[in-house]
Amino acid sequence: MAFKDILLNLPEVAGPTQKKLGFQEKLKWTLLILILFFIMGIIPLFGLGENALAQFEYLSIILGAEFGSIISLGIGPIVTASIVLQLLNGAGIFSFDTKTPDGKRMFQGTQKVVAVFFIIFEAIIYVMMGGLSPGVYFNPVTQQFTAQAIAGTSIPLAASMIFSLKLLLILQLFIGGLMIMLMDEIISKWGFGSGISLFIVAGVSKSLFVRAFSWISGPDSLSGEFAYASGKIPQFFQALYNGDPQTAVSALILVITTLIVFGIAVYVQSMKIEIPLSFGRIRGHGIRWPLSFTYASVIPVILVSALMANIQLWARLLQNWGYPLLGEISPSGAPISGIVSWVAAPGGANGLVGLMLTQGTAFIGYRPYLQALAYMMIIIVGCVIFSYFWVQTAGMDAKSQAKNMVSSGLQIPGFRKDERILERLLDRYITPLTIMGGATIGFLASIADVLGSLTQGTSLLLSVMIIYKLYEEIAKEHMMDMHPALRKMME
Numbered sequence: 001m002a003f004k005d006i007l008l009n010l011p012e013v014a015g016p017t018q019k020k021l022g023f024q025e026k027l028k029w030t031l032l033i034l035i036l037f038f039i040m041g042i043i044p045l046f047g048l049g050e051n052a053l054a055q056f057e058y059l060s061i062i063l064g065a066e067f068g069s070i071i072s073l074g075i076g077p078i079v080t081a082s083i084v085l086q087l088l089n090g091a092g093i094f095s096f097d098t099k100t101p102d103g104k105r106m107f108q109g110t111q112k113v114v115a116v117f118f119i120i121f122e123a124i125i126y127v128m129m130g131g132l133s134p135g136v137y138f139n140p141v142t143q144q145f146t147a148q149a150i151a152g153t154s155i156p157l158a159a160s161m162i163f164s165l166k167l168l169l170i171l172q173l174f175i176g177g178l179m180i181m182l183m184d185e186i187i188s189k190w191g192f193g194s195g196i197s198l199f200i201v202a203g204v205s206k207s208l209f210v211r212a213f214s215w216i217s218g219p220d221s222l223s224g225e226f227a228y229a230s231g232k233i234p235q236f237f238q239a240l241y242n243g244d245p246q247t248a249v250s251a252l253i254l255v256i257t258t259l260i261v262f263g264i265a266v267y268v269q270s271m272k273i274e275i276p277l278s279f280g281r282i283r284g285h286g287i288r289w290p291l292s293f294t295y296a297s298v299i300p301v302i303l304v305s306a307l308m309a310n311i312q313l314w315a316r317l318l319q320n321w322g323y324p325l326l327g328e329i330s331p332s333g334a335p336i337s338g339i340v341s342w343v344a345a346p347g348g349a350n351g352l353v354g355l356m357l358t359q360g361t362a363f364i365g366y367r368p369y370l371q372a373l374a375y376m377m378i379i380i381v382g383c384v385i386f387s388y389f390w391v392q393t394a395g396m397d398a399k400s401q402a403k404n405m406v407s408s409g410l411q412i413p414g415f416r417k418d419e420r421i422l423e424r425l426l427d428r429y430i431t432p433l434t435i436m437g438g439a440t441i442g443f444l445a446s447i448a449d450v451l452g453s454l455t456q457g458t459s460l461l462l463s464v465m466i467i468y469k470l471y472e473e474i475a476k477e478h479m480m481d482m483h484p485a486l487r488k489m490m491e
Helices: 002-008 023-041 053-062 076-090 101-128 159-190 195-213 232-241 245-270 299-321 348-359 366-393 398-407 419-451 457-482 484-490
Strands: 136-139 144-148 154-157 272-279 286-292
Touching: 023 159, 023 195, 076 101, 076 159, 076 299, 076 366, 101 159, 159 195, 195 232, 195 457, 232 245, 245 419, 245 457, 272 419, 286 419, 299 366, 299 419, 299 457, 348 366, 348 419, 366 419, 398 419, 419 457
Parallel strands: none
Antiparallel strands: 136 144, 144 154, 272 286
16 A cells, blocks of 8 residues: 555655646647757767767667766666556556546556666666666776876776776766656657657758768768768669669668658558547537557557667677676667677678678578568567557557547447447447557568668657657647637637
């Protein structure tokens, strides 16, 4: 009973006093949190060493993090906590009645406690296993540990100082993780959408812009004879000018794949099934209840991506610790063997097409094709499973929707006002949409990774769907602000 009281009285961000926030108010808080997120992303961790942070670039995009900064953990702990609670709730181990205020607060409180646990746990793992280690080096001449100082000089350190530096890094990661939790809660109550979605879009948008238009030279040349720009669009024109068809074709394919996946994702997101409903007590008045083809929205992709990102993260950390139980990863960050090689797309950012162009033939061995097939199946099946679990546990199933409709005085024209009849009718649409929508978004995300795109397919799909949802919500809020009568009708 005491633990329940603790969960119900955890500190939280105060919600707005008014029933509905205005468009400008939500926009202000969303932009403020977004700016704060970018500022925190450029604040470096004090005492961090020059470790292989580039290996975590893929994870940083998925997790909405900036490795090496105070928000190196990103949304990882929050999403991981959500995955754990959804699985436990779906398995019946925990039971939360989110339809009641106390039940909803219990769920939110439990999620907050689990997220704090994962913040502490991941911070310790990152630092102690060498993922984000302090700038301490062992000098074999003096047999002492030294810390790098200004202008390449170094100062000797005692063993106690090394441990203190690690504790300082853990503390900074803990503070950054709590800040991300706080900002996510602010967005959920005062802004548009959720903080998780906003941070993912911010990271993906920045990565997409840099990889498309950056003129800074990078190691992207397939021929190795010219230092091309890291952005694929300027890289394409540079390759044509230098007579390098391999690099030009590779850059062009990445841009085209990105545009195709973007267009298909927008089209799929706009697909809806509208069920006509009428008010039982008011004749002649009714609404159309939209059911999106991607019924579970972006949640399944986020959960699958976070799960696979955690597998890759743990593989890197275990390898750094000397126990490559999940497989081995090259210094460049490419999986070589083990389980981790089957949860990563072949060819990295360039995909199978990049491998073919590099080797000059389509016969690149059977393993890359098997790896691509396994990667696609894992994402597709994972999205279907998480879609089903999310719909059942988030109150989006046919039974919950039918109950909400009946309580609102709605019914389907031509049918008796019976919750069971409405549930059976809705189940004809919701269950197939859950499965087909989950499989579709899983296929789009995986095929973009396999073929190669400007950013990871999962990240690209997430950004498209999140931006589309945000656009719909922003347009709705703006319309209701322009026409106050609509707000009264929708309330």
